[in-house]
Every structure is written in C-alpha cells, then in structure tokens.
Amino acid sequence: MRGVCPDGFDVFAVRGAIMMMQVTSISEGIVLDHITSGNGLKIFSKLNLAGLDHPVVLLMNVPSQRLGRKDIIKIQNIKDIDLAMIGLVDPSTTVNVISGGKIISKHKVGIPEVVRGLFKCSNPRCVTNSDTYAEPCFRLVDAESREYACEYCEETTRYRF
C-alpha cells in the first residue's frame, strides 16, 4: 500500500502502521521503481549516486503488491541516467521520468542490447584487457544467461554482478 501526498510525503503501510516518510520533492527527476528488494543498494553504488550533487533517496524493502518487497530510488533533477547499467543489475526496474510534478514517461528498462564500458571482457587475450584505448563494448547474445559477445574478440562474457 503506497500513496503519494501532494505535499511531497510518501505514505507507506508498514506492519499495519501508517508511516510517513519525507522524501525530497520529485517534481523534476527520476524514480526507479519495482527494483527487486536488495538490488537498490547495488544500483545506488554502481551508478555512484552518492557522488551526485542532487538529492537522492534510496528506499529499501518497501511493501509491494507485485513483488512483496521492493526497493525504490528517487533522484532529483536528473533525467539522464545509465539505463544499460540498471538493466544489467535489475532488468525489472521501472523508470519513471517526472516533470512538473507529473510522470511524463514510464518504462521497464529491460536487458540492454549493447553495453559499453560497464564490465570487462572475460577473454584474457582480448585487447580490451590490455589497451586503454579499447573500451570494452558488448552485444547481447543470450538474454536468459546474460551472455554478451565482445565487439573486439567476439568471445562471450556472462555478466555477473
């Protein structure tokens, strides 16, 4: 059970009690919703959100009808975010872009087709592992197993967080 109060307060029903939690105003920004419980912190650290100059809120273990529990991240003022990295960590994440206090777009990130520079090629003989000019770039070959083919050496790398 979750509601949004007009004054910028989110309302959660936790263990039968109504708990009010003030979060930063998200009239402009991004809300990452439906993050599998436990993945919020991973996304938070992978995207280095602590290093932003804008308010960021990480909500963990929020009751969810769909997921039982979920994590939510709210980022104020930022609308441009590395969706590929979020998709790698948790493709079920929903991205809500907020503008003027309204959700102007909402979509599931999914598993990225192309990933640039986010992980290393597993092939020790690959040039991306020895030359700084060669930024590792991958193309998805199997969504189920999260296997990516390297653009340089064509070897497949299975992404593991």
Add this chain to the structure above:
Amino acid sequence: MGIQGKSLIAPDDFTVEEIQTVISTAKEMMEVGPDAYRGLCADKILATLFYEPSTRTRLSFESAMLRMGGSVLGFGDANTSSVAKGESIADTVRVISHYADIAVMRHHKEGAPKLAAQYATIPVINGGDGGHQHPTQTLTDLLTVEICKGKLDEQVVAICGDLKFGRTVHSLIKTLTRLSIKKLILISPEELALPSYLRRELEQKGANMEEYTCLDEVIEVVDVLYMTRIQRERFFNEADYQRLKDTYILDARKLERAKQDMIIMHPLPRNNEIAYEVDDDPRAKYFEQAKCGVYARMALMSLQLGVL
C-alpha cells in the same frame, strides 16, 4: 567499388560480392601472371606491423606488394619496435598512417587489428590476431578451391579436425556457407565438434550441413577435403588424444577411397594430420595454397588501394 579504402578485420567485413571480386581478381592475376602487375603499386607503401613473429604471413604480404612494384616497411617482432617502449596501438597506427598507404597487422591480442582500424586513416588488414581471425587465410582458401576445383557451389567441402577452438576455421565455415557451397561436411571428435552457437547460426541460415565423427565414413563423397591441426593441449587427457589423433590423420590408405579429383587442403604449418606420403599424391594442394596466398593478397591490396 566498395573495397577501396576499406579495412579487412574479419571475413564478415566484406559482402559476398566483395569477396567474389577479390577472388576473381586474384584468379585473373594468377592466370595473366605477375609480370603484368609489376608497376601497379609503384608509388605505394605497405606497413607490416608484426607484433608477433609470423614469417610465413609476413613474407606472403611482402611478396605480394613487391610483385606489384610497391615498397614495404615495418617490423617483424614487437621487441625491436617502439612497441617495446610501451606505445599504444592507437598511437602507432596514427603515426604509421602518414608513413604508408596500407597496413597489415599481426598481434597476439585478439581484437588489436580492429582497434588499429578505428584509429588508422589507411586501410588495415588483419594478419592474424591471436586465435581470433585470419581473413586473408580464408581468401586464400577460397581462391585455392576456385583455381583447383572451379565453382564453389558445385563442391562438397569437408572440414576435418578441431572444429571447436579454431576461430579461423569458424570464419572459413561461415564464409563458405555465405557463398553457398553444395554441401558442408564437418568431421571431428565429439569433444572438438562445432560450438553450439555456431551450429545454431548455420542451421538458421539453412546451411546444407552434415556432421560425422569419422573421416572414413564419408571421404568418398568429398570434393574438397580441408584438414586442420589437432592440438594435443586441446584434449583433457593424453589417453583421449592418443585414442583420437589417428582417426584424423590423412594417409595413403584413407585416400584410396577418395575421389580421384578430390583436393586436399591445409592452412600449414601441419602437425601430423597429413602423413608425408600424401605429399606426392596429385590431390595434395596445400603447397599450391601458399602460392594462392600471394595472389589473394595482391588482389586484396590493389582493390583496397584502388589502383586497379
């Protein structure tokens, strides 16, 4: 002409038409003879960037450029070059682009020639990158079939040996199916069979393909027999290697049942996949293949340089 100015890193970089253009050009050069092309690249310079020694490939490229009247500069191993001082590939090729008109790179790191092509302003040819790609070998192989057997689409091509690890063999297989040969026969021990992703890819493209584990079973229907190296270190244990290696050795006895006009190919150097007694058989074409290599490279470079 699409090939002019283009790099060749993997066979897939060229369309079927472009591959056919290289092959038909090479065939014509071979038929006319090298003398007619003596001045073709008179003002051109080939840079040979061999970060790992490969005398055979380097000499083949140098011979091809010299036969067309061009010049050659470069290095034959990384220890004698600025590379030894730690210069990056990107810097090296940006400099070399001012020294030469075309470059061939051999590198132990897989993907290095692709990186080079991204920074060079001249065409770059992959002369072999680790165990990854060796596209001029594929062009050489295709030319050899064309010269020794004629049209590709009339050939039953069998590839025998280690089909699991050799990426150059994978490239050859993919290119053969792109060029639609009559039938592809793959012969390997189960342990060294084609990787499943590649089999899936070929099946999706509707390749006419059969797989066997024994050369004897199928040799009588083959037009082109391509032998590959089976390396001891690919096996989990010595017993498996000893058990399997003889199955994949071509000798005079196995050849008795082969067609009289079948041709035998091998990228060389060989280990022991082809017994020395086979060398005297007129069907053995692996030394002819080395000759084709020079013409394939002449055709490729002259098309990339736009001098034809």
